Amino acid sequence: MQPSLFSTVQWTVSSLTKYVRDLLESDETLQDVWVEGEISNLSRPASGHIYFTLKDAGASLKSVMWKMTAARLTLKLQDGMAVAVHGKIGVYEVSGQYQLYADQIRPVGEGALYQEFLRLKALLEAEGLFDPERKRPIPEFPKRIGIVTSSTGAALRDMLNILRRRLPLVEVILAPAPVQGDEAPPKLVDAIFSLNQLPARPDVILLARGGGSIEDLWAFNDERVVRAVAESKTPIICGVGHETDFTLSDFAADLRAPTPTAAAELATSVTIIDLSETLKSYQVNLSSFIISFINDRKSEIDNLISGLKFFSPSRRIQIERQRLDEFAHRALAAQVHRLALEASQLEGFDKRLEALSPLQVLARGYAVVTRQADGAIVHEVAQARGGIKVRVSDGEFDAEVKNKN
Amino acid sequence: MAKSSAKQKPIDELTYEAAFAELESIVSALETEQRPLEEAMSLYERGQALVKHCAGLLDGAELKVRQLSGGELTDFEAAE
Numbered sequence: 331m332q333p334s335l336f337s338t339v340q341w342t343v344s345s346l347t348k349y350v351r352d353l354l355e356s357d358e359t360l361q362d363v364w365v366e367g368e369i370s371n372l373s374r375p376a377s378g379h380i381y382f383t384l385k386d387a388g389a390s391l392k393s394v395m396w397k398m399t400a401a402r403l404t405l406k407l408q409d410g411m412a413v414a415v416h417g418k419i420g421v422y423e424v425s426g427q428y429q430l431y432a433d434q435i436r437p438v439g440e441g442a443l444y445q446e447f448l449r450l451k452a453l454l455e456a457e458g459l460f461d462p463e464r465k466r467p468i469p470e471f472p473k474r475i476g477i478v479t480s481s482t483g484a485a486l487r488d489m490l491n492i493l494r495r496r497l498p499l500v501e502v503i504l505a506p507a508p509v510q511g512d513e514a515p516p517k518l519v520d521a522i523f524s525l526n527q528l529p530a531r532p533d534v535i536l537l538a539r540g541g542g543s544i545e546d547l548w549a550f551n552d553e554r555v556v557r558a559v560a561e562s563k564t565p566i567i568c569g570v571g572h573e574t575d576f577t578l579s580d581f582a583a584d585l586r587a588p589t590p591t592a593a594a595e596l597a598t599s600v601t602i603i604d605l606s607e608t609l610k611s612y613q614v615n616l617s618s619f620i621i622s623f624i625n626d627r628k629s630e631i632d633n634l635i636s637g638l639k640f641f642s643p644s645r646r647i648q649i650e651r652q653r654l655d656e657f658a659h660r661a662l663a664a665q666v667h668r669l670a671l672e673a674s675q676l677e678g679f680d681k682r683l684e685a686l687s688p689l690q691v692l693a694r695g696y697a698v699v700t701r702q703a704d705g706a707i708v709h710e711v712a713q714a715r716g717g718i719k720v721r722v723s724d725g726e727f728d729a730e731v732k733n734k735n
Numbered sequence: 736m737a738k739s740s741a742k743q744k745p746i747d748e749l750t751y752e753a754a755f756a757e758l759e760s761i762v763s764a765l766e767t768e769q770r771p772l773e774e775a776m777s778l779y780e781r782g783q784a785l786v787k788h789c790a791g792l793l794d795g796a797e798l799k800v801r802q803l804s805g806g807e808l809t810d811f812e813a814a815e
Contacts, residue, residue: 476803481811503801504802505804506804606790623772
């Protein structure tokens with residue numbers, strides 16, 4: 331139908347848009363819809379509101395979630411994510427755009443899994459499996475580390491590299507198990523159980539898996555696995571997926587690591603470098619101890635030596651030597667005295683001897699007559715004959731016997 | 736407490752942990768207790784030997800990986 335050229339203008343843009351808006355917003359069906367589609371053009375500006383476009387193969391739908399509702403959203407939205415969005419259809423008059431005002435978003439396909447995750451989490455939480463009091467400390471310096479993961483995965487290689495670099499002293503016991511698929515949960519449980527059964531139990535167990543989709547990681551949300559983690563006698567560090575992935579095994583473990591690599595790091599808080607340094611400091615302690623020990627003994631000896639010197643025999647010898655000197659001196663003095671005494675006695679004798687000398691008699695006029703022939707003293711006349719020698723006080727002379735009476 | 740010489744194992748046979756623990760006890764014994772010279776010297780010498788042994792173990796340490804399957808432990812060759 332051709333519009334009349336002269337018809338009167340009935341609408342402004344605003345009034346028409348408002349009319350459309352009222353029309354849409356009064357439709358009960360449009361006010362309570364679940365729409366399935368893929369997220370694109372996701373943006374979350376500083377305002378805190380979330381804007382995105384829901385798309386499928388044939389159409390797209392502008393969507394917005396206000397800040398207040400967005401704050402309660404636990405799901406991490408991503409472009410390309412398949413979601414089901416609940417909300418109502420309205421019109422944004424400024425741009426003449428009808429759009430979906432979202433109040434709930436849940437993953438499509440993962441929806442059922444996610445509901446199961448929440449149900450199980452609430453159940454086990456109520457049982458106390460995730461209580462902080464249950465968490466045991468991770469040993470600082472493990473000798474033996476158990477690893478539960480796939481024997482072919484990159485996670486194992488990464489963990490072994492970390493352990494080799496940080497603490498090659500440890501012994502690793504790998505209990506291999508598939509980490510995804512239906513057989514994974516019972517095998518993971520077996521692996522944890524068998525490590526706990528070892529006569530030489532590991533000091534800590536690393537339960538790990540590399541990143542993957544939520545389905546890939548699902549085994550770690552399996553109730554059997556979560557319970558095995560909680561019941562393990564050996565402390566467990568759980569490192570599954572990436573930083574942003576949380577599994578129920580993480581909650582049940584004694585320590586949650588964001589990645590397998592981080593789990594290996596957390597299990598080796600003391601590294602070979604720390605050990606070397608401690609060793610060096612012990613060596614220094616030992617050496618400085620023994621040096622001061624020996625110095626102490628030396629000064630003890632020095633003290634003893636000066637003590638000994640005081641009581642030393644050499645001191646006695648000095649004293650004795652001095653006494654000896656004194657004696658020697660006294661002996662000498664005595665000797666001198668005695669000699670003088672002797673000398674004076676001798677002089678006395680000499681005088682007496684002199685007094686008794688026959689020469690003294692001769693001086694008084696007597697003579698001594700001896701025979702020339704035999705030198706015999708002539709005491710009697712009869713003895714006198716031939717030549718005689720007459721000794722007087724000042725000498726002697728020869729004489730001849732003449733007349734004998 | 737440092738062990739008496741009768742109980743001492745040859746140092747070569749000690750694991751790192753055992754050697755280190757004994758070293759720790761020797762250092763603390765020397766630091767806290769008065770001992771006769773001869774005993775102190777022999778503790779010191781054993782301490783030095785333990786340090787050497789531990790350092791050797793650290794230098795030569797290679798990660799040992801074993802695989803547990805069916806209750807049996809076997810050597811595990813990591814595929815690169």
